[in-house]
Amino acid sequence: MDRWSRRNTRDAILIAVTCFVLPLLTIPYWPGFGDGEPASLAHLQWGLLLALAMLSPHKLYFRIGYLSLLLAWCLQLLLRAPEGTALSLLLRSLPLYAAMYGWTVLCAHWMGWPRPPEQARIRQRDIVPFGAIAFVLYPLGWALGHALVNGLFSAVSPPNLLDHTLQVGFSRFFGVLCLTLPIVLYFTGRHEPAPIPSRMLWWEWMLLGGYSMLLTALLWALPKQGEHPLGGLIDQRFMLAALMVWAVLRLPWRWSAPLIAAVTMLLVYLVGAGTRAGLRTDALHLLQIGFEMSILQQLMVLTLVIGRDNRRAIARLAQESRRDGLSGVPNINALRHDLAHHPQPPAEIGCLGIEHLDNLMAGYGLPAQEALTAAIHDHLAPEVQAYTLGMGRFALVPRAQDLSWKALLARIEHFEFNLGESQVRIEPHLGVCPLRDNSQQSLDLALDAAYGAMQAARRRGETAPVFATPGLSDPAALRAVLETHSLALSLLRRRQLELHLQPIRRLSGGAASMGEILCRLRTDDGRLLMPRDYMGELDASRGVVELDRAVIETLLAWMRDHAATLPYQRLTVNLTGRSLVSENFRNWLLYQLDIFPGCAERLCFEITERAVGGSLAQVRPLLDGLSQRGCLIALDDFGTGMQSFERLQQLPIDLVKIDGTFVRNVADNPRDRDLVRAMVAIARAYQAETVAEYVEDAGILAALEELQVDWVQGYHIGRPAPLSTLPAAAGSAA
Numbered sequence: 001m002d003r004w005s006r007r008n009t010r011d012a013i014l015i016a017v018t019c020f021v022l023p024l025l026t027i028p029y030w031p032g033f034g035d036g037e038p039a040s041l042a043h044l045q046w047g048l049l050l051a052l053a054m055l056s057p058h059k060l061y062f063r064i065g066y067l068s069l070l071l072a073w074c075l076q077l078l079l080r081a082p083e084g085t086a087l088s089l090l091l092r093s094l095p096l097y098a099a100m101y102g103w104t105v106l107c108a109h110w111m112g113w114p115r116p117p118e119q120a121r122i123r124q125r126d127i128v129p130f131g132a133i134a135f136v137l138y139p140l141g142w143a144l145g146h147a148l149v150n151g152l153f154s155a156v157s158p159p160n161l162l163d164h165t166l167q168v169g170f171s172r173f174f175g176v177l178c179l180t181l182p183i184v185l186y187f188t189g190r191h192e193p194a195p196i197p198s199r200m201l202w203w204e205w206m207l208l209g210g211y212s213m214l215l216t217a218l219l220w221a222l223p224k225q226g227e228h229p230l231g232g233l234i235d236q237r238f239m240l241a242a243l244m245v246w247a248v249l250r251l252p253w254r255w256s257a258p259l260i261a262a263v264t265m266l267l268v269y270l271v272g273a274g275t276r277a278g279l280r281t282d283a284l285h286l287l288q289i290g291f292e293m294s295i296l297q298q299l300m301v302l303t304l305v306i307g308r309d310n311r312r313a314i315a316r317l318a319q320e321s322r323r324d325g326l327s328g329v330p331n332i333n334a335l336r337h338d339l340a341h342h343p344q345p346p347a348e349i350g351c352l353g354i355e356h357l358d359n360l361m362a363g364y365g366l367p368a369q370e371a372l373t374a375a376i377h378d379h380l381a382p383e384v385q386a387y388t389l390g391m392g393r394f395a396l397v398p399r400a401q402d403l404s405w406k407a408l409l410a411r412i413e414h415f416e417f418n419l420g421e422s423q424v425r426i427e428p429h430l431g432v433c434p435l436r437d438n439s440q441q442s443l444d445l446a447l448d449a450a451y452g453a454m455q456a457a458r459r460r461g462e463t464a465p466v467f468a469t470p471g472l473s474d475p476a477a478l479r480a481v482l483e484t485h486s487l488a489l490s491l492l493r494r495r496q497l498e499l500h501l502q503p504i505r506r507l508s509g510g511a512a513s514m515g516e517i518l519c520r521l522r523t524d525d526g527r528l529l530m531p532r533d534y535m536g537e538l539d540a541s542r543g544v545v546e547l548d549r550a551v552i553e554t555l556l557a558w559m560r561d562h563a564a565t566l567p568y569q570r571l572t573v574n575l576t577g578r579s580l581v582s583e584n585f586r587n588w589l590l591y592q593l594d595i596f597p598g599c600a601e602r603l604c605f606e607i608t609e610r611a612v613g614g615s616l617a618q619v620r621p622l623l624d625g626l627s628q629r630g631c632l633i634a635l636d637d638f639g640t641g642m643q644s645f646e647r648l649q650q651l652p653i654d655l656v657k658i659d660g661t662f663v664r665n666v667a668d669n670p671r672d673r674d675l676v677r678a679m680v681a682i683a684r685a686y687q688a689e690t691v692a693e694y695v696e697d698a699g700i701l702a703a704l705e706e707l708q709v710d711w712v713q714g715y716h717i718g719r720p721a722p723l724s725t726l727p728a729a730a731g732s733a734a
Contacts, residue, residue, distance in 0.1 A: 008058060015052065015061055016068040019045055023072045027174070027265075029272035032282040033163050041272045042265075043171040045069050046104075046142075047179030050134060053104050054113035054180075055120070055187055066101055073097075096149045100142060107138045121188045124309065127302050134176050135294045143169035166283050173290055178265045181301055186257035194256075195307025196249045212243070234270050234289070241296040248300050249307070260300055267293060324388050326366070327373040335387040335395050336443060345438035346398050350384070350405060350465070351450035352376075352412070353458055354392035355427040364419055372417050372424075379415050383408055393454075395447060396430075405432050405465040429457040433468035481537055488534035489543055491521040492550050498522050499554055501726055503718035504572070504691060504711050507704065513569040514604070516713065518720050519551050544576040545585055552589065556596045558723060563598060567726070572604040572634060577611030581618040590625045604632035604655065609640070609647055616650060627652045634691070639679055648686045656683040658709070660694030666707070667699040677707050 022045035029041040049069065052062045073093075078086050108114065111133050112126065147165040150156050156164070244263055248256040271289060322334035330338075339345055354376070361369050369392075376394065377386045383403060384396040396408075409430045417424040431453025436442040449468035457466040491497065497519055504514035521529040538544045551573060559566065579585045593600040605626055612619050623633055634655035635647060639662055647653065658679055666672045676692070683690045692704045695714030704712055 004058075004060075012061060012064050015065045019048060019065040019068040020072045022048060023069065023076065027269050027272045030275040031163075031167060032275075032285075033166060039167045040171055042174035042178055042268050044175050044179055044265075045072075046172050047175040047177070048183065050104055050108065050138060050176055051180045051183035053108035054111065054184055056114055057117065062105070066104075070097055092149060092153045096145050099145055103141045103145070104138070107133050107141070110137075122185060122301065122305055124302065124305050127298050127305070130181065131294060131298055134180055135173060135290075138176060139169045139172040142172045170283075170286055170290070174268050177290065177294055177297065178268060179261060181297060182257045182261035182264070185253065185260070185301055185304070189253040189304070189308065190257070192253040192304075192308055193311075194250055194252050195304060195311070200250070234267065234274060237267060237292065237296070240267075241300070244296075244300055245303055248304055253304060256300075256304060260297060264293065264297060324373065324390075327370040327377075327388065329373050329377045329386065329388045331388050331390075332395065335397070336440065338385070338397070339438040339443055340440075342438055345435055345442075347401055347434060348398065348403075348405075348432050349435045349443075349446045349450055350396035350398075350408075351389075351431045351433075351447065351454040352386070352394040352396055353429045353431075353454045354394075355429065355458065357392035360424065364422075368419055371419065372426075375417055376412075376415070376426075380408070380412070383411070393451075395450075405430060409463075409465055429454050429462065430465040431455070431457055431468060432465050484529075484534055485537035485541075485543070487523070488521055488529060488538060489546070491523065491529070492543070492546050495550060495554070496522050496524075497550055497554060498528065499551065499558070499723040500720040501571070501723050502713060502720040503568075504713045505717050506711055507709060514572060514711065515568045515570075515726075516572045516606075517551065517555055517574075517723070519547065539576065539578075542578065545579050545582055548574075548576055548579040548585070549588065552592065555723075556592060556599055559599050559602065560596055562726075566602065568602075570602055570604045570632060572606050572632075574606045574636070575611070577608075577615075580607060580611055580622060581615045583618075586622040586625070589622070590629070593626075593629050593631070600626075601630040604634055606634040606636045606657065608636045610637070612647065612651070620651070623652055635688075638683075639675065648682065648688065653686065653688050655691055655711070656688050657691040657693055657713075660714075663692045663694045663700060663704070663714075664696070666692075667703040673703065673707065676704070676709070680708055 023043070025044060026040040027042045028038045030038050049062070049065055052065050056062045074090060077089055077093075081089055111129050114120070143165045146168045147161060150161055150164065240263065244260070247259060251259065271286075322330060322337055324331050354372075357369060357372070360372065373388055373392075377388070380386045380394075380396065383400075384398050387395040387397070389395055409428060412426070412428045412430075415426060417426065431450045433446045433449040433453060435446045453466040453468040456462075460466075498521070500518045500520055501515040502518060504516060506513060519531065521534065523529060535544075538547055555571065555573065559571070579589075593603075607619075607623075627633060632654040633652055634657055635651070635653045636657045637659045638656045640659045648656070656679065658676060662672050662675050662679075664672075666676055680690050689710040691711040691713060692700075692709045693713050695701055695704065695712045695716045697716055700714075701712060701716060
């Protein structure tokens with residue numbers, strides 16, 4: 001408990017005065033049961049005391065209020081009781097008041113109050129327990145206590161005792177109805193805004209005016225309950241409640257709670273006033289009115305609570321959306337939010353990329369990536385605010401205008417990430433772009449440019465920040481590439497591909513006995529997408545594996561249907577590097593060759609040295625399986641790599657395709673001619689035949705024949721043509 005302060009003393013005095021004065025404020029009515037004497041319909045002081053028992057941060061508040069109320073009751077007893085009966089009444093009632101002290105505290109405890117300050121708010125699940133305990137158990141306990149005390153210690157007749165018991169129960173019920181829930185609502189939510197804080201539209205004003213006019217007309221036209229001019233509100237209490245629901249939706253809680261209390265007390269007063277003119281006031285009717293009013297009040301409070309909870313849930317979700325779900329680091333949504341609320345945007349914004357994050361995940365798992373993201377954020381916190389963009393990418397906003405990006409990059413390079421007993425160094429790349437203002441459009445443009453600069457730094461291997469300049473990165477071009485990549489994948493998966501064939505002729509013979517299969521993609525509008533349009537992006541993704549599968553599936557089906565008319569001895573098909581190392585692709589391809597008998601002996605698969613790379617152990621099983629089934633293996637782009645000759649020794653190569661860069665000028669360039677001669681000699685040393693690409697004129701063909709190249713391919717030999725025209729084309733070439 002906090003130490004008692006001067007403010008606590010002031011609050012205690014205010015509570016004591018209020019509890020002393022409230023018993024003087026009565027709402028008289030003439031009950032239809034008993035002797036007909038007037039009584040008080042609502043004892044407001046008991047509603048206040050129950051609210052104090054629920055809210056009091058200091059138990060002394062409730063004790064002071066209860067003692068003040070007891071003193072007020074004693075004073076009234078001394079002034080109003082018949083001479084000689086005051087002392088007996090006092091002694092008879094003190095046990096009841098002592099018991100009701102504990103009963104009030106117990107009821108508050110059953111409702112889950114008082115609560116710590118951080119949890120002191122009305123929740124949705126509090127409404128039903130409040131209705132059951134505050135509106136039923138609490139008044140019932142008072143009524144039973146009064147009946148027990150007076151039945152044991154007085155000579156009241158049973159009918160009169162029952163009437164007095166009902167009056168006590170009703171007075172406590174309506175006292176709680178008027179004050180308890182509105183007071184708790186006010187002190188736990190007085191800083192809450194309106195559930196609908198926006199300004200009212202014109203049609204809302206018209207609807208409100210029409211509804212108010214209708215309510216006024218009903219009050220004027222219909223018979224009134226009693227002589228009071230507002231007596232008709234009792235009958236129209238549901239219309240009034242609908243108007244109140246609208247009001248609590250539009251008003252802050254600090255106004256809604258007093259309004260609920262005021263309207264409730266007005267209706268209770270009108271019930272009491274109506275009894276003077278013959279309003280039905282038997283116990284069942286009072287119980288019906290009280291039950292309806294309690295339900296309506298709880299519905300209004302529930303409306304406020306649901307609105308508050310929805311607003312907080314939306315705010316919480318918005319806050320969570322501004323954090324990465326795994327690492328807890330602010331994300332791009334947080335960046336947009338912070339810049340929108342920043343009075344002065346930074347002059348520049350950076351984009352940081354961390355390389356080889358996939359290796360970290362493969363070696364240490366996803367938690368390592370989360371820990372690294374959080375560690376980098378914390379490491380950069382003194383100088384920049386880092387926002388994760390996912391997969392090792394960060395947007396950086398400097399905290400000071402004079403930040404040195406070069407020094408920041410050096411700081412990142414010296415960062416060591418400790419993961420268990422391992423220390424991991426990171427490889428950063430940094431792109432920087434000016435930020436014009438804090439608008440959404442400026443941020444997006446700056447981020448695109450900074451990201452493009454970071455990508456340029458990664459491609460070029462820069463060890464210093466790269467500043468965005470015009471032409472360094474073209475977002476429109478990148479979007480066009482992405483669209484083309486997506487289109488290519490879509491066409492592949494719908495098998496809208498068209499196979500073309502370019503003949504390969506043996507120099508020692510006249511006919512073209514081999515042909516290379518080339519893939520084109522046919523769009524919905526009839527255009528052909530050439531490999532140069534889509535291979536760059538496909539080659540960087542698993543799309544190339546889908547491409548290889550689609551080509552082989554289509555080709556094998558065509559070979560099966562045209563087995564009797566196929567004029568070529570061999571058809572060559574390119575295999576990409578991702579397909580070569582894919583175990584799933586290997587199993588699939590070998591299975592396809594097994595279920596299409598006779599096709600393997602008529603196929604040749606081309607691979608490149610770059611596609612093999614350092615994955616020789618993964619590539620060899622596929623090549624061995626193809627060789628065992630009768631396929632030939634060709635090494636494409638021979639001579640362009642540093643390990644071309646070594647691959648001849650390591651792999652089962654049957655054909656060596658000499659790269660076109662050595663063939664184009666072979667007729668005029670002695671150095672190219674010597675290189676081709678050497679390649680022919682080396683290939684024959686490994687029992688492999690040679691194929692020269694890019695044979696485009698008769699001079700090149702004559703030079704290759706002189707160099708004893710085995711096969712030639714190029715536009716001078718034959719241009720690519722659709723596979724559907726293959727028999728006719730082959731016949732004309734022969």
